[in-house]
Amino acid sequence: xxxxxxxxxxxxxxxxxxxxQPEGRYQTYRELVFSGMLDVLQSICPVARGxxxxxxxxxxxxxxxxxxxxxxxxxxxxxxxxxxxLKDHDHVLSETYPWLGELMEYEYLEVGVxxxxxxxxxxxxxxxxxxxxxxxxxxxxxxxxxSETRHDPDKLPRAEYFLFxxxxxxxxxxxxxxxxxxxxxxxRHLQNGPLNEISLLQQVADEMEIEPGTEYLEEGKxxxxxxxxxxxxxxx
Numbered sequence: 362x363x364x365x366x367x368x369x370x371x372x373x374x375x376x377x378x379x380x381x382q383p384e385g386r387y388q389t390y391r392e393l394v395f396s397g398m399l400d401v402l403q404s405i406c407p408v409a410r411g412x413x414x415x416x417x418x419x420x421x422x423x424x425x426x427x428x429x430x431x432x433x434x435x436x437x438x439x440x441x442x443x444x445x446x447l448k449d450h451d452h453v454l455s456e457t458y459p460w461l462g463e464l465m466e467y468e469y470l471e472v473g474v475x476x477x478x479x480x481x482x483x484x485x486x487x488x489x490x491x492x493x494x495x496x497x498x499x500x501x502x503x504x505x506x507x508s509e510t511r512h513d514p515d516k517l518p519r520a521e522y523f524l525f526x527x528x529x530x531x532x533x534x535x536x537x538x539x540x541x542x543x544x545x546x547x548x549r550h551l552q553n554g555p556l557n558e559i560s561l562l563q564q565v566a567d568e569m570e571i572e573p574g575t576e577y578l579e580e581g582k583x584x585x586x587x588x589x590x591x592x593x594x595x596x597x
Contacts (some may be wrong), residue, residue, distance in 0.1 A: 460502035484555025491551035494528035
């Protein structure tokens, strides 16, 4: 009797091994798996779907499955795994669409935040916590502006872009905003755990090499209040 590990290895070969040529129902199964994965990629990444041709999508997925087969058992995470491969490697569409990995990651983040598990936020009294249903992305391409009519890499401004997505606690709507490096630093520090207001602002000031004077602290407190009003930061 075959072990579970042997069975899994066989089906991985059937689905992803380019050197193995399945026949009959196994070939049909491979085609169905490929078609299903393609549908997931395209449905979760609608902007990229509108830009790439059917042939482009097939080439991208074929390369990804050949070079870095997915590891997650959750099918909706496939676009994220594919985006990480495309971000980290030269690929078949690198010259035409150098922003593809970043765009696919950004499009996936909305789904990731939407399905983020409900987590009870806790921390020391009067500390601040970050809404657990969030994602912070850092990009070199303006992925939030890329569209079917605006995607020529020669005309897109390269820069440092920080995009924050969160699920609003009451409406459960996923929202996003572009943020500056200082606000990104606030979120990064809160990702490590709850902090009181002054400690948080001090750590951000140290990272950003800002003098933590009265004006900075007052502006920082106002910023944190605004983030709390948006359901991004919670006070414990």
